[in-house]
């Protein structure tokens with residue numbers, strides 16, 4: 241069995257581990273990234289599940305389900321109003337590093353569990369928003385789509401112009417299934433992936449948490465970038481540290 245390697249940034253930093261990760265990225269034919277909350281914390285967005293995060297202030301089962309939205313949309317919009325406040329966040333150097341890798345043909349695409357749109361804002365083009373987006377809103381009655389700009393102009397909660405029904409953000413609530421089209425795009429992206437870059441996710445939320453296992457079982461390799469690694473048993477290389485710091489180091493060797 242091949243030896244798994246691990247580093248801790250700012251302690252004993254074996255430079256060659258970054259070189260190895262860079263070499264793996266260069267060798268791979270199709271690298272895909274799986275990202276989560278940890279890539280956006282340096283942009284000032286608290287991990288929803290962490291201390292000070294959205295779900296520490298609002299019970300996810302009371303505010304984060306389709307059932308809750310359908311029975312009391314105004315109540316759910318009190319939680320959503322605080323989400324609107326964080327959309328002014330800016331991408332960090334890690335997001336930009338990912339975009340640079342795509343630009344250089346070293347990264348095919350990103351599957352993100354984040355709803356903040358920061359990968360796209362950072363320049364990434366091929367992004368699957370696995371849990372939806374907070375930038376668009378839909379009327380569940382007529383299906384009309386509304387932009388964030390429209391919602392910002394509204395007195396909350398925002399209503400559909402035609403139906404006067406309260407709009408739902410296009411995010412996947414806890415009791416909702418991942419939309420079929422999103423799953424199809426994800427599987428298309430993963431079909432020929434031979435390297436998965438897992439960054440800023442503790443891989444706890446199904447079904448996204450199954451993606452590293454899918455790649456591993458198909459013979460693909462994994463590079464993990466996390467402050468607190470969780471995939472030691474699967475990862476070829478573990479780069480332990482902040483997303484932006486690690487990406488900067490990595491991109492330096494590639495771009």
Ligand SMILES: [Zn+2]
Nearest residue numbers: 379382400403
């Ligand atoms: Zn409508």
